[in-house]
Amino acid sequence: DIQMTQSPSSVSASVGDRVTIACRASQAVGSWFAWYQQKPGKAPKLLIYAESTLQSGVPSRFSGSGSGTDFTLTISSLQPEDFATYYCQQAKIFPYTFGQGTKLEIK
Amino acid sequence: EVQLLESGGGLVQPGGSLRLSCAASGFTFSSYPMSWVRQAPGKGLEWVSGIDGSGGDTYYADSVKGRFTISRDNSKNTLYLQMNSLRAGETAIYYCAKRHIAAVGFDYWGQGTLVTVSS
Numbered sequence: 001d002i003q004m005t006q007s008p009s010s011v012s013a014s015v016g017d018r019v020t021i022a023c024r025a026s027q028a029v030g031s032w033f034a035w036y037q038q039k040p041g042k043a044p045k046l047l048i049y050a051e052s053t054l055q056s057g058v059p060s061r062f063s064g065s066g067s068g069t070d071f072t073l074t075i076s077s078l079q080p081e082d083f084a085t086y087y088c089q090q091a092k093i094f095p096y097t098f099g100q101g102t103k104l105e106i107k
Numbered sequence: 108e109v110q111l112l113e114s115g116g117g118l119v120q121p122g123g124s125l126r127l128s129c130a131a132s133g134f135t136f137s138s139y140p141m142s143w144v145r146q147a148p149g150k151g152l153e154w155v156s157g158i159d160g161s162g163g164d165t166y167y168a169d170s171v172k173g174r175f176t177i178s179r180d181n182s183k184n185t186l187y188l189q190m191n192s193l194r195a196g197e198t199a200i201y202y203c204a205k206r207h208i209a210a211v212g213f214d215y216w217g218q219g220t221l222v223t224v225s226s
Contacts, residue, residue, distance in 0.1 A: 043219060095169065
C-alpha cells in the first residue's frame with residue numbers, strides 16, 4: 001500500500017499568515033493526488049484535485065503544488081474559516097490512502 | 108444538486124453485522140465510481156471500499172477484505188456496504204463519497220452514519 005505522511009501534524013497560525021502543509025507519498029503517485037479540508041462534525045470537503053487544480057467554489061488563496069512523491073498545500077492569507085484539519089490523499093492505486101491529517105489552529 | 112444520504116448505522120455487538128445504505132440524487136449515479144470512507148472518533152480518514160459505476164469491479168482495504176461487501180443498485184441510485192464480523196475498533200462514522208469526474212478525489216460526501224461496535 002502507498003503510505004501518505006503529512007507534516008506537520010499540527011500548526012498554529014494567525015489570520016493573514018501564509019501557511020504550508022506538506023505531504024509525502026511512499027511511492028510516486030503522479031497527479032493522482034488530492035487535498036481535503038474537514039471542520040469538526042462535518043464531512044471532508046475537496047479543495048484541490050489532480051495535484052494542483054482548485055475545486056469549483058474553493059477560494060483562490062488555496063493552492064497546491066508538487067509532483068511524484070512530494071506535495072504542498074499553501075494557504076496564502078489565512079482567514080478565520082480556514083482553521084480546520086487538512087488531509088492529503090492518493091488516488092493512483094487501490095487501496096486509496098489518506099495522510100494522517102494536519103490540524104490548523106489559531107495562534 | 109448532488110445529495111448523498113447514508114443510513115443504517117447503529118449499535119452492534121462485536122461479531123455482528125450491519126448494512127449501510129447511501130441514497131444518491133442530483134447526478135447520473137451509474138456513471139460514477141463510489142466509495143465508503145470511515146473516521147473513528149477523533150481520528151483521521153480511512154478509505155474502506157470502492158466500486159465502479161457498473162458494479163462490476165470492487166476494491167477493499169486489507170483491514171476489511173473478506174468481511175465487508177460493497178454493492179450498488181443503479182436502478183435505485185443506492186450504494187450499499189454489508190459489514191460482517193464487526194470488530195470493536197471499527198466504531199466510526201461511515202461516509203459515502205462520489206468520485207470526481209476527473210477521477211481524482213471525492214467531490215461529494217454524505218453527512219455520515221455512525222456505527223458503534225460495542226457489547
